[in-house]
Amino acid sequence: MRIDVVTIFPGYLAPLREALLGRAIEAGLVELGVHDLRDWTHDVHQAVDDSPYGGGPGMVMRPQVWGEALDAVLGDAPARLVVPTPAGRPFTQATAQAWAGEERLVFACGRYEGIDQRVVDAYAQRMPVDEVSIGDYVLVGGEVAVLVMVEAVVRLLPGVLGNPVSAQEDSFSDGLLEGPAYTRPVSWRGLDVPDVLRSGNHAAIARWRRDRALERTAARRPDLLDALPDHALDRTDRAF
Numbered sequence: 001m002r003i004d005v006v007t008i009f010p011g012y013l014a015p016l017r018e019a020l021l022g023r024a025i026e027a028g029l030v031e032l033g034v035h036d037l038r039d040w041t042h043d044v045h046q047a048v049d050d051s052p053y054g055g056g057p058g059m060v061m062r063p064q065v066w067g068e069a070l071d072a073v074l075g076d077a078p079a080r081l082v083v084p085t086p087a088g089r090p091f092t093q094a095t096a097q098a099w100a101g102e103e104r105l106v107f108a109c110g111r112y113e114g115i116d117q118r119v120v121d122a123y124a125q126r127m128p129v130d131e132v133s134i135g136d137y138v139l140v141g142g143e144v145a146v147l148v149m150v151e152a153v154v155r156l157l158p159g160v161l162g163n164p165v166s167a168q169e170d171s172f173s174d175g176l177l178e179g180p181a182y183t184r185p186v187s188w189r190g191l192d193v194p195d196v197l198r199s200g201n202h203a204a205i206a207r208w209r210r211d212r213a214l215e216r217t218a219a220r221r222p223d224l225l226d227a228l229p230d231h232a233l234d235r236t237d238r239a240f
């Protein structure tokens with residue numbers, strides 16, 4: 001997979017070259033290009049924004065600069081264009097799974113109050129364009145959202161995670177939040193590891209883990225429980 005990011009703050013994307021993702025890039029599992037939008041300005045002030053038509057607070061990013069940048073970065077290769085925005089469709093694990101199958105992702109990081117809508121509209125005429133939100137809160141720009149989404153997608157690529165089974169068994173993959181996890185020591189600051197986890201009784205351990213996952217999901221994300229298909233819960237599960 002090739003990933004390109006266009007931004008006025010290239011330094012914000014430096015963490016993508018650290019640790020797990022950095023190793024995936026070095027291993028050639030993913031290619032990453034980060035591009036400074038201002039490279040496609042032609043005025044001495046390198047202006048990328050202007051006042052909004054119709055009035056309103058803040059500034060809007062100019063379509064011309066974005067058009068020149070995206071034309072240059074995209075070239076002729078097919079790609080999916082992703083534009084983070086507070087007004088986007090929710091980015092979920094399902095989105096990450098779908099994008100993990102893409103040959104190429106190009107992320108357009110807005111700042112100010114966002115990017116002139118015609119940029120999305122123009123590219124949507126020739127390629128898939130997703131306007132996505134990573135949550136119901138307002139960031140200052142798209143860069144942090146891109147860090148989140150790139151990490152969620154790249155970890156799903158074959159060879160990236162040391163223990164691939166965890167990608168399939170991710171929380172949300174069975175529709176529930178994952179329960180608590182423990183490691184040594186067996187007692188820490190007066191708190192003990194639940195005995196069942198040291199019992200060697202794998203059926204009891206599986207039951208205990210599912211009960212904790214159901215309990216946590218009911219407490220923290222009842223919406224996920226409501227969204228579960230009927231067959232997903234057995235009779236014992238329904239106690240929650």
Ligand SMILES: Nc1cc(-c2ccc3ccn(Cc4ccc(CN5CCCCC5)cc4)c3c2)n[nH]1
Nearest residue numbers: 084085086110111134135137138139140141142
């Ligand atoms: N999930 C998520 C993604 C983003 C995101 C992504 C990309 C950009 C580019 C710029 N900003 C900042 C910004 C955008 C829009 C407004 C206007 N809007 C008015 C009504 C109420 C909500 C805000 C204010 C600030 C961005 C913010 N935030 N949260």
